[in-house]
Amino acid sequence: MPVAFFFCVLAAAGQNMQISSYSELIEVREDTSFTRQINIFLKQTDIPVMYPIIYDSELEKVSGLTVSYKSGKRYKQEKSPVIAENVIDTDVVSSKKLKSIAIPPGTEAQICYAVSCPELMYFSNLQFFSYDNIDTLKYEVIVPNSFRMVHDIVCRDSLSYLVLDSIQSEQNMRWKIEVAPQKIQPDALTLLGIYKNMSVPLMRILVVPANYPKEGxxxxxxxxxxxxxxxxxxxxxxxxxxxxxxxxxxxxxxxxxxxxxxxxxxxxxxxxxxxxxxxxxxxxxxxxxxxxxxxxxxxxxxxxxxxxxxxxxxxxxxxxxxxxxxxxxxxxxxxxxxxxxxxxxxxxxxxxxxxxxxxxxxxxxxxxxxxxxxxxxxxxxxxxTGIPPAADNLLNYEIDLTADSEHKAMNGVFNARYGGISGNFLKAVMLNQNEDKRRSIGEDYYEDVFGNQRISDLKIQPKGENGVEISGNLAVNGKILTDNQNLFLFVDFLPPLLENEPRDKLTPGTYLGNTLDKKVKLRIKLGDPVESFSPIEKTFTKDDISVTYSVSSLSESEVECKYEFQLGYILVNKENIARTNEILKYFKKLTNDPILLKLKN
Missing domain, CATH: 3.10.620.30 (C8orf32 fold)
Incomplete structure (x- = not known):
């Protein structure tokens, strides 16, 4: 999208106009066309505003545009309103046009216009949201009896006020809708009718010929x-x-x-x-x-x-x-x-x-x-389409490190094998990149995964039908402390449960990408022998999300820390938000607490 036009559209959407009333009369024609009669009353503002009308020049025709200003108790039509028109030619759409109507400050205005469209299928929704402060939003839809209107409402619970009535006559069905629209933040794409990453109220519509089954x-x-x-x-x-x-x-x-x-x-x-x-x-x-x-x-x-x-x-x-x-x-x-x-x-x-x-x-x-x-x-x-089980998206880490004699650093290797679609996010970033660029991207990514520890000599290769295998050297610093009687081992550099979601607390609507069965095994060879200890085991399980975590002694100089994380859903919603954040908090505490190892002798 050209930068100048993007800001033009965004400015039109973000003026926060005060609208006392917005109404549309939509009339379905027998020839499968439809018309919209729009009537807007703007409140007085201290600054000039540009009211936007965006339409598809290939499908829609705007006519009968009038602008009137309040004089006393009545509105008087302006003979020469200031109207600018721009063609919207972007990477997203190519047939949209923008009419911008200038409204001077200190004036209450009325804008009326009609939009006609020959393709009835294009009448597919009614917005129950707005960028502006609208006191009352009204729709009236007239459907001849040779058709019927099928509809449903997305995010209906978010509306504070909605009245939906219908009146049947010998000629048509007349729908009357009155709503207090949800106020949303300005967004240029939404103004163009492209709704991405939004959860807002919308009535979806299909007008069906009466001789078809009513479901549509x-x-x-x-x-x-x-x-x-x-x-x-x-x-x-x-x-x-x-x-x-x-x-x-x-x-x-x-x-x-x-x-x-x-x-x-x-x-x-x-x-x-x-x-x-x-x-x-x-x-x-x-x-x-x-x-x-x-x-x-x-x-x-x-x-x-x-x-x-x-x-x-x-x-x-x-x-x-x-x-x-x-x-x-x-x-x-x-x-x-x-x-x-x-x-x-x-x-x-x-x-x-x-x-x-x-x-x-x-x-x-x-x-x-x-x-x-x-x-x-x-x-x-x-x-x-269904959601694949977690076992279809296996991610397996194996990490082998050796501590130096001064307990200052641990060096070794790691291997990560992605199965199913668990590695798609990484493959998508590396797609069409040369080998050096892929290595650079991968090293930056895994340094983040391992808590800003150093990655080198990274290798990336396909594995199986759709898998990918990553291996490289790993250098970890500052994770072993000693008081000459004990070693304090910190494993907060372990790969997090959700690698491409950096937030500690998620919100409803967060898309996680895929279900997951993630297994991480860390083996550390210590510089000094430690006393054996009983395995430490922790488990958190709630419905379709779980983690099991354990620490055990492999020998007097080697310990193993491992966990398995299973995720059975791909979208955070109001049903699973609590347990999702609870397990993220639980795991962070597990890995932040040091593992106490008593030195031998």
């Missing part, structure tokens, strides 16, 4: 597959390339892997957000020729290529963990991602050609534990 899934499926039809149909040149890639391969799984890896390796991710292009992919042959596209473009191309090779395939819409809501409602406003779905030997396989680390048949990290909506020609349906 089948209508959404028919609508989307109808749009896809015009983008599909591989050209002879594309088919020839696919045949070349799969020549001599007869196994369907091998064909799928070949095409999947070809698209992931040879196509650049480029977001296309122009009008309905935000939801509908480009022509598959155009995508193939240009060798770039976004999630919907690449998934649609992969699906069409798989179908050409006799593999049943379709696409599904999904919601990543940074989206405002799960994809559990039949509306394009519920999703921010598209993936490919293949069927081989009656097994459904999810494929994400924009994820360079994904292994077919395994969990797609960005949408694990989320619902997806599969556009199956036989019937669209929701599918829960």
């Amino acid at each position: 899934e089948q209508y959404l499926k028919d609508w989307y597959l109808g749009k896809l039809e015009s983008t599909r149909g591989l050209s002879p040149e594309v088919k020839a390339k696919i045949d070349e890639l799969t020549q001599g391969i007869t196994d369907q799984r091998a064909i799928m892997d070949t095409l999947y890896n070809y698209i992931r390796s040879n196509f650049k991710y480029v977001a296309i957000e122009i009008g309905m292009g935000a939801f509908i992919p480009s022509d598959v042959n155009e995508v193939f020729t240009n060798k770039h596209g976004d999630c919907k473009d690449l998934s649609n191309l992969l699906s069409d290529a798989l179908k050409y090779k006799g593999i049943k395939s379709t696409v599904a819409m999904a919601s990543t963990h940074d989206n405002i809501a799960d994809c559990n409602f039949p509306s394009i406003g519920s999703a921010n991602h598209i993936i490919c779905v293949a069927y081989i030997d009656d097994q459904m396989i999810l494929l994400d050609p924009t994820d360079p680390l994904h292994v077919p048949g395994k969990s797609i990290q960005a949408i694990q534990g989320r619902s997806i909506f599969i556009f199956n020609p036989d019937g669209g349906f929701f599918y829960d």
Whole structure:
């Protein structure tokens, strides 16, 4: 996003305007278009403000814009209001425009305008939040009886006031909604309709023809597959390339892997957000020729290529963990991602050609534990992707250190083996980096992991299907103290339970990335013999999170400290927040307390 425009949008969102009333009248037309009549009353301010109107120039037309200022008890229309217009051309969207209406200080103003849109599916949500202080937010939605409106409300509990009524007549259903909107912090992306890492109230909407089932899934499926039809149909040149890639391969799984890896390796991710292009992919042959596209473009191309090779395939819409809501409602406003779905030997396989680390048949990290909506020609349906068990994401540390004779330092080696998707965060950072850069990134990372101890001679290599193995030298200083009778060993340099979450106390909404079974074993050869002692064992277990910690004597000059941490969820929420923070606090105390070792003789 150009810097100047970014600050322009952010400034428009962050003026903290005082609005006495904001109302919209939304009318659904029989021809599947809709109109919005917007009416805003602005309170008097001491400074000039710029009221923003952002719209999609490919899909929406703004008309009837009037600005009136209060004179006495009435509002008088301004003949020549100051209105600036900018084209929004960013890395995120390409068809948005911004109208900025100048409101002078010391004036109460009324702004009225209409927005028309020919694509009813674009009417997918109503915001119950605002950047500004709004006393009353009102929506009225008129739906002819040839349609019905399906809806649900995200984060409804966060609203202090909400009234939702409906009135049925012979011609239409009239919905009346009044709400005290939640005030949120300014954010340029949200102003553009992109809701990332937010938990705010929103009504999701789907207007369904009356001859469809009321749930809306089948209508959404028919609508989307109808749009896809015009983008599909591989050209002879594309088919020839696919045949070349799969020549001599007869196994369907091998064909799928070949095409999947070809698209992931040879196509650049480029977001296309122009009008309905935000939801509908480009022509598959155009995508193939240009060798770039976004999630919907690449998934649609992969699906069409798989179908050409006799593999049943379709696409599904999904919601990543940074989206405002799960994809559990039949509306394009519920999703921010598209993936490919293949069927081989009656097994459904999810494929994400924009994820360079994904292994077919395994969990797609960005949408694990989320619902997806599969556009199956036989019937669209929701599918829960599930969360892999902790055992699927094994992280194993082995650390061997030797203390010097003066008890000032410990030197040795460490080895870390990541299985499943437990190492994806690290692999993503190192992706497309040369060997020296990967080593530099890795050494910085593990110095943080080991509490700012020194790492050298780091080696990184793949391990198994999707694993990675890290090894290197480790130098630890200042962790052994003595009073000539005892050794005081501090192990607070052990890898923390959650390596990429530096906070000691988490908040609801924190995304942890993956479930985890983490095993850490530290062996230390001491410079002096110590008396044997009974093993020290500590355990903390609560539902789907646990840690076991132990310290034992291997010999008179070697001790072992180890722990196993199991995490069965990927998102911190109000149900698990208490036990999550409790175990983090418990483990920190364990590792901060010194291990007392009595010197022999």
